[in-house]
Amino acid sequence: MIRNLLLGFSVLALADTAEADWALNMPKGVTELSLETYNLHMMVFWWCVAIGVAVFTVMIISLFRHRKSKGAQAATFSHSTTAEVIWTTIPVVILVLMAVPTAETMVRMEDSRNPDMTIVVTAHQWKWHYKYQDSNIEYYSSLARSSVEARRKGTDIDPYSVENYLLDVDNPVVVPSGAKIRLLFTSNDVIHAWWVKDLSIKKDAIPGIVNEAWFKTEQVGTYRGQCAELCGKDHGYMPIVVEVVEPEAYQAWVNSHDAGH
Amino acid sequence: MTRGIKKMTTEVMDAHDMHDDHSPAKGIKRWLFSTSHKDIGTMYLVLSLIMFFVGGAMAMIIRSELAIPGLQFVHPEFFNQMTTMHALIMVFGAVMPAFVGLANWMIPLMIGAPDMALPRMNNWSFWILPVAFGLLASTLFMPGGAPAGGWTMYPPLVLQTGDAFPFLIFSVHLLGLSSIMGAINIIVTVINMRAPDMSLLKMPMFVWTWLITAYLLIAVMPVFAGAVTMLLTDQFFGTSFFLAAGGGDPVMFQHIFWFFGHPEVYIMILPAFGVVSEIIPTFSRKPLFGHDSMVYAASCIAFLSFIVWAHHMFTVGMPLTSQLFFMFATMLIAVPTGVKIFNWVATMWRGSMTFETPMLFSLAFVFLFTIGGFSGLMLAIAPADIQYQDTYFVVAHFHYTLVPGSVFAIMAGTYYWLPKWTGHMYNETLGKVHFWTSTFFVNLTFFPMHFLGLAGMPRRIPDYSTQFADFNTMASVGAIGFGVSQLLFVWVLLTSKKGTKVTAEVWDKPPGLEWTVPSPAPYHTFETPPKLSDADGFH
Amino acid sequence: MPEKNAHRSLVGQLLILTVAMFGFGFLLVPLYDVFCEITGFGGRTNPEAAVVAEAPDLTREVRIEFVTTVNSYAQFEFAANADSMTVSPGKMYYATFTAKNLAGEHKIAQAVPSVAPSGAAEHFTKIECFCFTSQEFAASEERAMPLQFIVNPELPDYIDTITLQYTFFDTAPVAAVLEN
Ligand SMILES: [Cu+2]
Numbered sequence: 005m006i007r008n009l010l011l012g013f014s015v016l017a018l019a020d021t022a023e024a025d026w027a028l029n030m031p032k033g034v035t036e037l038s039l040e041t042y043n044l045h046m047m048v049f050w051w052c053v054a055i056g057v058a059v060f061t062v063m064i065i066s067l068f069r070h071r072k073s074k075g076a077q078a079a080t081f082s083h084s085t086t087a088e089v090i091w092t093t094i095p096v097v098i099l100v101l102m103a104v105p106t107a108e109t110m111v112r113m114e115d116s117r118n119p120d121m122t123i124v125v126t127a128h129q130w131k132w133h134y135k136y137q138d139s140n141i142e143y144y145s146s147l148a149r150s151s152v153e154a155r156r157k158g159t160d161i162d163p164y165s166v167e168n169y170l171l172d173v174d175n176p177v178v179v180p181s182g183a184k185i186r187l188l189f190t191s192n193d194v195i196h197a198w199w200v201k202d203l204s205i206k207k208d209a210i211p212g213i214v215n216e217a218w219f220k221t222e223q224v225g226t227y228r229g230q231c232a233e234l235c236g237k238d239h240g241y242m243p244i245v246v247e248v249v250e251p252e253a254y255q256a257w258v259n260s261h262d263a264g265h
Numbered sequence: 266m267t268r269g270i271k272k273m274t275t276e277v278m279d280a281h282d283m284h285d286d287h288s289p290a291k292g293i294k295r296w297l298f299s300t301s302h303k304d305i306g307t308m309y310l311v312l313s314l315i316m317f318f319v320g321g322a323m324a325m326i327i328r329s330e331l332a333i334p335g336l337q338f339v340h341p342e343f344f345n346q347m348t349t350m351h352a353l354i355m356v357f358g359a360v361m362p363a364f365v366g367l368a369n370w371m372i373p374l375m376i377g378a379p380d381m382a383l384p385r386m387n388n389w390s391f392w393i394l395p396v397a398f399g400l401l402a403s404t405l406f407m408p409g410g411a412p413a414g415g416w417t418m419y420p421p422l423v424l425q426t427g428d429a430f431p432f433l434i435f436s437v438h439l440l441g442l443s444s445i446m447g448a449i450n451i452i453v454t455v456i457n458m459r460a461p462d463m464s465l466l467k468m469p470m471f472v473w474t475w476l477i478t479a480y481l482l483i484a485v486m487p488v489f490a491g492a493v494t495m496l497l498t499d500q501f502f503g504t505s506f507f508l509a510a511g512g513g514d515p516v517m518f519q520h521i522f523w524f525f526g527h528p529e530v531y532i533m534i535l536p537a538f539g540v541v542s543e544i545i546p547t548f549s550r551k552p553l554f555g556h557d558s559m560v561y562a563a564s565c566i567a568f569l570s571f572i573v574w575a576h577h578m579f580t581v582g583m584p585l586t587s588q589l590f591f592m593f594a595t596m597l598i599a600v601p602t603g604v605k606i607f608n609w610v611a612t613m614w615r616g617s618m619t620f621e622t623p624m625l626f627s628l629a630f631v632f633l634f635t636i637g638g639f640s641g642l643m644l645a646i647a648p649a650d651i652q653y654q655d656t657y658f659v660v661a662h663f664h665y666t667l668v669p670g671s672v673f674a675i676m677a678g679t680y681y682w683l684p685k686w687t688g689h690m691y692n693e694t695l696g697k698v699h700f701w702t703s704t705f706f707v708n709l710t711f712f713p714m715h716f717l718g719l720a721g722m723p724r725r726i727p728d729y730s731t732q733f734a735d736f737n738t739m740a741s742v743g744a745i746g747f748g749v750s751q752l753l754f755v756w757v758l759l760t761s762k763k764g765t766k767v768t769a770e771v772w773d774k775p776p777g778l779e780w781t782v783p784s785p786a787p788y789h790t791f792e793t794p795p796k797l798s799d800a801d802g803f804h
Numbered sequence: 805m806p807e808k809n810a811h812r813s814l815v816g817q818l819l820i821l822t823v824a825m826f827g828f829g830f831l832l833v834p835l836y837d838v839f840c841e842i843t844g845f846g847g848r849t850n851p852e853a854a855v856v857a858e859a860p861d862l863t864r865e866v867r868i869e870f871v872t873t874v875n876s877y878a879q880f881e882f883a884a885n886a887d888s889m890t891v892s893p894g895k896m897y898y899a900t901f902t903a904k905n906l907a908g909e910h911k912i913a914q915a916v917p918s919v920a921p922s923g924a925a926e927h928f929t930k931i932e933c934f935c936f937t938s939q940e941f942a943a944s945e946e947r948a949m950p951l952q953f954i955v956n957p958e959l960p961d962y963i964d965t966i967t968l969q970y971t972f973f974d975t976a977p978v979a980a981v982l983e984n
């Protein structure tokens with residue numbers, strides 16, 4: 005048990021420093037806020053490790069030293085006000101130390117001022133609909149064909165032979181790098197949740213309600229996510245793909261889209 | 266010396282009682298109409314064990330499907346039915362009845378009462394359960410299948426349930442009714458039937474934590490019943506409490522549900538705190554450290570549990586101030602929980618420890634529940650929670666608190682009190698083997714889930730991207746191993762009467778009145794209230 | 805027997821508590837509504853006409869964006885006549901929406917409003933809105949529907965854009981469709 009824990013901790017610690025492919029930890033992501041979120045996650049994690057090491061060390065020492073087979077005689081004490089005051093106040097102090105930076109990040113997350121563009125995301129059982137508010141681009145985004153065939157029960161297709169199995173879509177969201185993108189979420193049927201971990205966004209899409217989130221990243225790339233709120237039988241099959249491209253490439257995409265309609 | 270004589274007299278009196286018309290009825294009638302807290306306690310525990318295996322079998326189906334990427338065994342609809350039913354059965358069928366069973370058996374013995382205060386209600390509250398689970402299980406064979414919208418029953422999804430829907434609601438009503446009746450019984454017993462010189466603060470921790478739990482049950486079970494009733498009327502009677510189209514709000518259900526749901530998690534853990542608070546002192550040969558602060562900490566946790574519910578909802582879109590409030594309140598729970606853990610460690614410190622099976626399970630509880638507590642603290646941090654929410658990180662978190670948490674405590678309590686129930690010592694070697702295999706496999710199952718969640722695997726999905734394969738395989742192997750280990754538990758229980766006979770005390774001077782009655786505990790105990798001075802652990 | 809009486813009175817009290825908590829569950833519905841309207845929880849705005857005195861703060865500009873969603877079970881077209889407008893807090897504004905019944909029969913529709921970010925909801929007050937009541941449409945009827953609103957000057961500084969979304973539901977089929 006103890007070994008398992010130590011193994012787990014060391015593996016997680018390793019992942020932090022080594023950035024292994026073998027995804028073990030929360031990604032740092034590609035936005036300022038995703039990095040802040042990652043840092044908060046690691047801060048609390050290390051506090052937990054520190055407290056865990058302290059408590060478990062005392063416990064383990066006790067388990068080895070204060071055993072009857074070693075002739076330990078039981079003491080009779082059953083309370084100590086000093087000790088109890090100490091182990092009530094120290095955790096309070098630690099909690100305050102955690103709470104302050106967390107609250108600061110939360111304030112920044114709420115600051116959706118001056119967006120460069122807005123996309124309305126409407127969830128359906130079981131696909132996403134994207135509408136670019138400032139242009140007339142709108143389309144559905146569903147699980148890519150390659151995965152649709154491989155996901156069937158009893159199929160011969162090996163999931164390993166499918167690139168980005170269950171994480172690829174027919175029509176990705178395309179956005180320009182360096183722009184502040186505001187997303188509005190709502191749903192057509194049941195509750196879904198739009199989650200892309202590298203953007204550190206997870207927001208519920210709820211019928212009759214509009215929710216808001218935003219991101220801004222300089223890093224061009226493809227970022228994948230999934231629906232995160234149980235939404236019926238194909239809940240596992242409504243992935244999200246966000247492609248962040250250079251502004252010129254984005255403009256070209258917009259133009260081609262207009263031409264296509 | 267005096268204690269020996271007192272014990273003999275109770276023994277003689279009980280032996281005498283056995284011969285009059287208060288002795289148990291024969292055959293099935295004994296169980297159907299039983300009003301004895303011991304028989305009813307046994308029935309609760311047996312039911313809980315059966316449900317543990319039913320829910321466990323569903324977990325095996327889930328883990329088999331998830332062992333490798335691709336869909337091998339079940340369709341997604343059925344997978345969702347399995348996750349939903351697994352949760353409902355484990356929460357309401359395995360964990361809660363097990364603690365009620367332990368309460369039935371032990372609370373009267375621990376407070377020196379002859380039985381529960383309301384024996385007939387006790388019988389009803391038990392027999393409602395098999396009916397409720399019969400109803401729930403029957404939904405598996407209905408058109409549209411069993412409920413598949415998750416145990417959290419969020420609308421509008423839950424309203425898409427097929428014919429099973431009214432049965433789901435009705436069985437939840439019955440489960441709630443049973444819990445409330447059990448809770449009322451426990452409160453009345455504890456408040457009115459304690460041995461004359463047992464003041465409230467002298468009560469053993471198990472009794473204390475159950476008293477608090479019983480109040481929590483009465484406070485939140487009716488709210489839960491109300492919430493599911495509203496689902497029912499939304500579906501069949503044209504109301505729109507939760508339907509956006511009719512002016513309702515689907516998010517409101519989540520608020521009401523978690524107003525019940527968060528206290529519910531403490532309903533499943535406070536009695537576990539009580540059990541290990543009984544066991545650790547016995548095997549440390551030292552009184553429980555900070556008994557009174559343990560009571561205050563448990564009360565504090567119970568109070569806080571009412572004002573933190575929206576930490577399950579950081580992604581629904583709450584104003585900043587609400588998010589901050591729920592985050593701070595949730596973080597605060599770490600303080601009283603920490604007090605409990607520190608107190609257990611302080612109880613062991615400079616004790617004279619031995620490591621019988623109940624102690625091993627309790628120690629694993631302290632270690633592994635603490636891990637679950639840490640991930641709970643991480644989940645309280647709202648921005649990080651946005652990344653954790655609805656992923657395997659959450660699955661890992663609550664399974665750490667429920668399996669090596671609640672379930673290990675139930676097993677610890679079972680091993681601890683089993684000789685008192687049967688009069689024989691169970692097979693200690695097999696008990697230890699059961700402990701080590703369970704502990705190894707529980708970690709193999711649930712620890713990798715932390716990584717899966719952090720790496721981005723959502724929960725409640727029947728198939729996943731290939732990058733998640735290794736840890737899923739590991740978890741599935743662990744789950745099968747954990748399942749098989751529990752067969753050993755059943756074997757130990759079934760053969761427990763073959764062991765050597767035990768004394769009334771069973772262990773080395775354990776504290777508490779339950780050890781002053783003979784083993785096995787006779788059908789009638791404490792017909793005349795005992796004196797606290799008869800037992801160890803009161804001073 | 806004194807013990808029996810003690811049991812009875814305690815059971816009585818606990819039963820009262822149980823019933824009270826069951827009632828409290830239902831009481832949470834109106835409480836939640838009140839709470840939402842006060843705090844803007846869940847993007848909730850006022851469900852009835854409000855009377856607000858104008859106190860324009862012309863130094864500040866807030867962008868109002870209108871988002872319209874037609875539930876896929878509703879055979880309607882529904883859109884804002886202008887996608888957005890710029891307003892000053894404390895001043896009254898009008899906006900118009902147009903809805904068209906695409907079905908060849910009489911329909912009753914309900915527009916459900918929601919505001920994002922959720923911190924803005926309590927500061928967005930509707931004076932007059934087609935969403936206060938359900939709307940009847942004759943077959944193929946097309947109609948303009950007015951909204952009159954005011955943004956409270958206490959709107960927090962970190963908000964410069966308010967999204968007002970309406971989801972347009974056909975009130976009849978939703979319940980029926982959900983059963984499928
Ligand atoms: Cu979904």
Ligand SMILES: [Cu+2]
Pocket residue numbers: 526527530573574576577
């Ligand atoms: Cu909670």
